[in-house]
Amino acid sequence: MKKIVISDIKGAIFDMDGVLLDSMPMWDHAGEMYLAGQGIQAEPDLEKVLFTMTMMKGAEYMQEHYGLELSAKEIIDGINETVRDFYANKVEPKSGVPELLRFLKRYDIPVTVATSTDRCHVEAALVRTGLMKYVDRIFTCSEVGVGKAASPKIYEMAAEFMGTPASDTFVFEDAYHAAETAQNGGFVVVGLFDESSRDRQGDLIAHCDHYFKSMDDMLCSINSDRSRLVPVLTIAGSDSSGGAGVQADLKTMQANGVFGMSAITALTAQNTTGVTAIMNVIPDVLGAQIDAVFTDIRPKAVKIGMVSVPELIDVIADRLARYNAENVVLDPVMVATSGAKLISDDAVEVMTGKLFPLAKLITPNIPETEALTGISVKSVADMENAARCIYGKYGCAVLVKGGHSINDANDMLFDGENITWFSGKRIDNPNTHGTGCTLSSAIASNLAKEYDVSDSVRMAKQYISGALAAMLDLGSGSGPLNHGFDIRSRYML
Numbered sequence: 001m002k003k004i005v006i007s008d009i010k011g012a013i014f015d016m017d018g019v020l021l022d023s024m025p026m027w028d029h030a031g032e033m034y035l036a037g038q039g040i041q042a043e044p045d046l047e048k049v050l051f052t053m054t055m056m057k058g059a060e061y062m063q064e065h066y067g068l069e070l071s072a073k074e075i076i077d078g079i080n081e082t083v084r085d086f087y088a089n090k091v092e093p094k095s096g097v098p099e100l101l102r103f104l105k106r107y108d109i110p111v112t113v114a115t116s117t118d119r120c121h122v123e124a125a126l127v128r129t130g131l132m133k134y135v136d137r138i139f140t141c142s143e144v145g146v147g148k149a150a151s152p153k154i155y156e157m158a159a160e161f162m163g164t165p166a167s168d169t170f171v172f173e174d175a176y177h178a179a180e181t182a183q184n185g186g187f188v189v190v191g192l193f194d195e196s197s198r199d200r201q202g203d204l205i206a207h208c209d210h211y212f213k214s215m216d217d218m219l220c221s222i223n224s225d226r227s228r229l230v231p232v233l234t235i236a237g238s239d240s241s242g243g244a245g246v247q248a249d250l251k252t253m254q255a256n257g258v259f260g261m262s263a264i265t266a267l268t269a270q271n272t273t274g275v276t277a278i279m280n281v282i283p284d285v286l287g288a289q290i291d292a293v294f295t296d297i298r299p300k301a302v303k304i305g306m307v308s309v310p311e312l313i314d315v316i317a318d319r320l321a322r323y324n325a326e327n328v329v330l331d332p333v334m335v336a337t338s339g340a341k342l343i344s345d346d347a348v349e350v351m352t353g354k355l356f357p358l359a360k361l362i363t364p365n366i367p368e369t370e371a372l373t374g375i376s377v378k379s380v381a382d383m384e385n386a387a388r389c390i391y392g393k394y395g396c397a398v399l400v401k402g403g404h405s406i407n408d409a410n411d412m413l414f415d416g417e418n419i420t421w422f423s424g425k426r427i428d429n430p431n432t433h434g435t436g437c438t439l440s441s442a443i444a445s446n447l448a449k450e451y452d453v454s455d456s457v458r459m460a461k462q463y464i465s466g467a468l469a470a471m472l473d474l475g476s477g478s479g480p481l482n483h484g485f486d487i488r489s490r491y492m493l
């Protein structure tokens with residue numbers, strides 16, 4: 001099937017169940033879930049039995065078959081409560097959905113939802129899953145007055161609201177009958193696989209213009225507008241071996257779909273076994289690099305890495321304040337994986353005093369967290385205390401990275417209000433040179449693409465896990481990651 005070109009989408013209409021939300025299993029198991037709530041194990045094919053029945057007939061069947069001492073109305077109310085509870089408290093978005101909706105928003109493409117589920121459930125689920133902020137309007141079949149199988153009216157109303165002609169409006173559906181209606185109505189139909197309609201994939205494919213096995217597959221195959229790369233600046237040291245510093249940052253930015261630019265703070269001679277020389281740049285030259293970038297291609301995010309001396313920190317603080325830089329992510333690099341010290345003692349205080357207040361997020365690892373707070377970090381509670389202490393002292397959100405833990409690789413974000421954990425499976429890879437640089441650059445890239453801090457960290461964490469899992473093995477020490485592990489192009493072959 002054809003690729004989707006982003007500029008072809010003028011408006012998007014999403015079905016909810018089975019497309020945005022992983023909710024079809026609930027519809028297939030509502031009776032079973034209700035009975036489980038009553039402490040009763042349902043027969044194996046209860047849903048098949050109920051499938052052909054009306055709500056009332058189904059309730060009467062369950063009353064008789066399971067000896068329930070409840071009226072049919074009470075049973076129906078109970079099932080409705082099971083459904084309500086599922087949408088309000090349990091349902092999750094399908095994989096790739098937040099990314100796709102965010103992506104459409106970035107291109108100012110209006111997004112509507114067209115669903116046969118009742119509005120109260122739709123709103124509860126979309127608010128709780130964080131998807132509501134991407135949706136411009138919800139249309140429900142009961143409000144429109146006709147179902148999707150019978151008429152394209154719901155799609156027509158959504159398109160009218162968005163002001164887009166059917167031929168430029170993309171309808172995302174998992175059910176073949178809805179796809180058929182939308183296609184007959186002149187819409188561009190994107191069919192998406194859902195387990196609940198596995199048997200009808202042939203019919204779905206027959207009625208769609210594009211078909212994908214998952215939203216993730218679709219994301220990989222969308223042709224974004226190559227003229228709309230967002231610029232991001234790294235202010236960091238150069239690593240001659242290419243695994244950390246500016247080199248890691250630029251590779252990460254390329255792989256995360258932004259345009260990377262650099263202002264170099266220091267030249268280091270290093271490889272996977274150690275650092276053999278460091279030459280800091282002259283402060284004026286650092287200032288000139290930042291001026292050159294900001295006065296011509298204003299970055300949408302800035303990542304700061306290795307800055308060894310107070311004079312360079314002063315220049316960065318001065319320029320970032322002058323240009324009112326946005327989305328600043330600061331990785332307070334202190335010691336290289338190979339053991340070399342990358343910051344002078346007097347610089348730490350200047351960095352915390354002058355750069356921390358300009359940062360949207362700082363990303364210390366555990367030894368850096370200890371150095372910044374004086375708290376010995378040995379447990380989850382210590383990580384939380386230290387993060388609160390950093391926020392209290394400097395007022396910036398903090399991501400304490402758990403890469404130095406023994407059993408896991410869980411990172412913790414504190415934004416002044418909430419603690420959010422990003423759990424990661426520890427990957428058994430001794431090659432971790434540049435993980436901190438890579439993570440902070442991926443976060444900056446995501447912020448530049450207008451993801452919020454929490455989504456930016458979540459996606460950056462997925463990226464770094466993939467780069468570690470690719471198991472690149474270069475050099476005789478702790479080697480670099482494969483930053484390009486997910487780039488698919490004929491030029492990679």
Ligand SMILES: Nc1ncnc2c1ncn2[C@@H]1O[C@H](COP(=O)(O)OP(=O)(O)OP(=O)(O)O)[C@@H](O)[C@H]1O
Binds near residue numbers: 337409437461468
């Ligand atoms: N072996 C691993 N498996 C999975 N994730 C890891 C592993 N090592 C590090 N990470 C992840 O990599 C990111 C960077 O964490 P880390 O604590 O290594 O930072 P750092 O010490 O600043 O990195 P650097 O090596 O560049 O100094 C975090 O998201 C962390 O959870």
Ligand SMILES: Cc1ncc(COP(=O)(O)O)c(N)n1
Binds near residue numbers: 239245336434
């Ligand atoms: C120029 C530069 N910047 C940062 C690091 C830290 O990365 P790591 O701790 O993985 O060595 C480094 N080694 N070199």
